[in-house]
Amino acid sequence: MDVGDVEYEPVSVKAVLAEMKDTAELMIDMSFSAVLLGSREVAEEVLELEERMDVLQMRARMSLMMAARSPEDAEALAPVLGVVGATEKISDATGDVAKVVIEEIGLPDALRTALPEAIETVARATVAEDSPVAGRTLRDLNLETETGVRVIAIRRGGDWLLNPDRDDYIHAGDVLLLRGTEGNVAPVYADVTGSEYVAPEPVEAGIEDLDRAVDSIVLMKNMSELSVDLAYGSVLYGSEGLAEEVAELEAEVDALQSRFEAWVLRAASRVDDPVSLRGLMHIAEATEVISDAALEIAEGVLRGMGTHPVVAEAVFESDEVVVRLDVVPDSGLAGTTLGERMVRTETGMRVIAVRHTDADGDDWEISPGPETLLQPGDVLIAKGTRAGAERLSALTGDDSLDVD
Template sequence: MDPGEVKYEPVSVKAVLSEMKDTAELLIDLSYSAVLHGSDPLAAEVLTLEEQMDILQLKARMSLLMSARSTEDAEALAPVLGVVGAAEKIADAAGDIAKIVLEDIGLPEAMRAALPEAVEVVVRAELADDTPYDGRTLEEINMETETGVRVIAIRQAHPTGKTGWLTNPGPDATLHAGDVVILRGRSEGLETVYETATGEPYETPDAPDPTIDDLGRAVDSIVLMKNMSELAVDLAYGAVLFDSEGVAEEVHELEAEVDALQSRFEAWVLRAAARVEDPISLRGLVHLATATEEISDAALEISEGVLRGLDTHPVVAAAVEESDEIIVRLAVGDGSTLADATLAERMVKTETGMRVIAVRRPDSAADGNGGEWVVSPGPTTELHAGDVIIAKGTRAGAERLSELAGDPREFE
């Protein structure tokens, strides 16, 4: 659809902001996967989603402009416009990453061979007319339990010819022939799911041997940049949701780290260019580093209102709470399952599906924003009573995690 065709209509700003958040997060994932796996189909889906984001941001801006009737309204809504603009910048950066693949700007063909084994594959699959998945819910298919493959998004095909994206679909989501599903998992599981979905065998493209000695280090840097930019965005939304200056400051630190990583990565590309026959083949890596830095800048913009002492507008917090993947803050209680144990020992990710993105150690600060922050904790991170954890995942997972933490809540 041409964004010029969009006209004002009354919409829920909360719903639009929530959809923009989910779309931005999916865009980051798909764009980097397209680059790492050299996938034109994934890159094309990124551009489709980027067009959708253009429409969403126009609707959000129109509704916000209609809402401002006084200087007080303008002051309250300014940070909301910042969040809208930041989500759009993330989409633009993701689109730039996708174009590296679609326009053959320049990437080493052997990147797939240098991928760490821990990196899961993301694949696009269109459901065939005779697929056994047709008309069944994800709960009925039980795909993730049986194969380890997760459906992270569905582009639904409608009889009218219109399509719509469903990000982070829940167990009640129903698949239909003609839908496009985005799958994440290991190759062995994907082979089974892809063939069942499309009726065609899943073929892993052969990757040529690396012609650059330390290409593996470059790929590791790309994966690290992706993880850091995703974390910055997650923490930025967490800072807005919980009006936490401490979390917002961590976003600021992450943005500075991404800047430094970008500089080192670009220096590596320039040195590598002297050792390859065609230096132009590395041009896309420079584009990738630039786009990553833009994503971290956008994350900082999301949290800027908190850093400047502006109150979070309720509509933004509500939008984050109602997005497909929610962000929760829970306190670890005395005697709880998580107290005095590591994340690995309690198998938090396996048991709940939640990803702990930050932990705050307690201190005596009266405002609750003090204490040491542990950003992107790992399996060996130990939790103690009084720690505050910020985690991201589904509502069902959040309820399970709250039980483990001894901080029972209901997430509707």
Template sequence: MKPEDVEYEPVSVKDVLAEMKDTAELLIDLSFSAVLNESDDIAREVLELEERMDVLKLQGRMSLLMAARSTEDAEQLSSVLGVVGAAEKIANAAGDIAKVVMEDIGLPDAIRSALPEAAEMLVRATAAADSDYTGRSLADINMETETGVRVIAIRRQSVTGKRRWILNPNRETTLQENDVLLLRGPQAGIQTVFETVTTSPYEPPEIRESPIEDLERAVDSIILMKDMSELAVDLAYGSVLFDSEDVAEEVKELEAEVDALKSRFEAWVLRAAGRVDDPVQLRGLVHIASATEVISDAALEISEGVLRGIDAHPVVAAAVEESDEIIVRLHVGPGCSLANETLGDRMVKTETGMRVIAVRRADGREWVVQPGPTTELKPDDVIIAKGTRAGAERLGELLNDPQTFDE
């Protein structure tokens, strides 16, 4: 469906908000991957998803307008409109980043060569009819365990030609012929999986020598801006879900850090322009920095109601809970196996599939944002984590904080 073809029809606002959340988060990941991997194919997927977001935005707004019957309704639903608008801004910013690749706005030719060796790749692969994976579930394939590669999204086309996205596919998802898989993982695993999915040889991206002496610094900054803006969005939705002013304040701090990082990045681009033969090739880097700032600003908009003490409409929290990747808040039980252990030593992400995005210390005054492998969990800490419902249950068991997350 094209945005211009959208007409009013009764839809679940909760479902629309949940899909907008999942789509916005995927768009951030894909748009930066398109740049860092110099991939026109991934950039095209970003632009298609951006169009899908336009449809969701219109559906959501129409339903919210129809739901307002009184001034009280309008006051409550205004915050929901704010969340819809913020998700749209994230999608538009991701589209702007993708257009840097699609429209050759200007990027150093060797940006891929400046990626850290440990960086994961993201590729697009179409499932062939005779692929060993076609007709099998992800649980049966066991792809991530055997190769380190995971399917982060699937674009599927029905026999009638209608396309739909499966965001964050789970173990029960069965791959079908002509599915377009978005795969993330190390290059060795990517090569194996790509060739199995497509039954065609994998051609690794060409590595070119960089004409810019410290291009690695620019790439590191791009990755950091992506991570920080993505974290800001995650925490923004978490602040609404848990009605937490503390988490919203962390979003505010991250937004300020992204602003500062953007300024430093732009200064680097201006200095680098004097050291290259064609400064125009750096123009896309400025576009990326500006778009990243828009993403962090949108995250702040999502949490703005919490910062102002305005009660969010319950449908927003319900949508976050119903999205494909959920955000949970769990307590570290006093006698649990993770107490006094680091995230890295216990390989929490590997064991549960959950990414811990923040830790609130037991005293309630200190937050650890962007915890890493050396972050130690202490009894009575509160953690905010993101992942699947099954992963949340596994993490809850490890923390002695069992909860039930309905499918």
């Protein structure tokens, strides 16, 4: 649908904002996975979602304009417009990442070697006619529990189903977006498509400055994605603490981008084809935009303006929630690792960051792994379903969670 075809129609701003949030987060996953896989197909799916986001933001803006009937209304709705605009920026930035693949702008092979350690793979899989998953519900398949792989979206014809429910059926011809570790995705992909999953080939380490640049962009990606999650969390809970973390992460991403640019320029003279670095520069710029947009989402909370109820409700009613939980002494997680306690398997929640607290102060560990050791007083930032959040709350011993 062309943006010019959009006409005003009464819609729930809350519902549109919830869909915008879910779509933006899906696009972040998909765009970086397109780079990792060198997949034009996944990149094209990102651009289709970007068009959908253009329509959603236009509808949200029109509804908000109709709702503002006085200066007081305009003042109250200004932060909502800010969230709409910031979410659109995230969409545009992920579209720019996808275009690096589609337009073959150029990327060093080292980036595809580093990214698998930074993100879970998102694979695009078309359900074959004779696939064992066809005609079954996600509840029947129980994929996430059995395999650790989650179906994050289904495209059926031109319609998208974001974060499908356990009672949703999978049909032959559906396009599934699967998220999980590369080792777990491969057998699920084979069952769905009847074809072998082909992972990108690893690349030997090369020029030191380029390797540093790649490491920086991976860290920028992780920090920006965490910023988006924390920003929506700050809006949901009206938490100045989470909003301040977003501001700190945004400043760190800015500093990383400066170092990244210096390392790329140093490496350019020693790369056989300096043009291959253009894509890296595009991705860094887009990642920094995502970080800035996250700060815009949290700005109303930072400025003491609070959260407009429609935004908080939209974030609450979106398909995934972000929770902040403390590890309580003598709880199930104190003194153990995420892997030993099988947090992902037992709760279905993804721990996206851990803030370790000790005598030396606070230290963020972004994208923690199974080996991450948790101590009393550590803070977990996790993402998943409300039911999963309740299970994780029980493990941490933190009973302050309210997701009802």
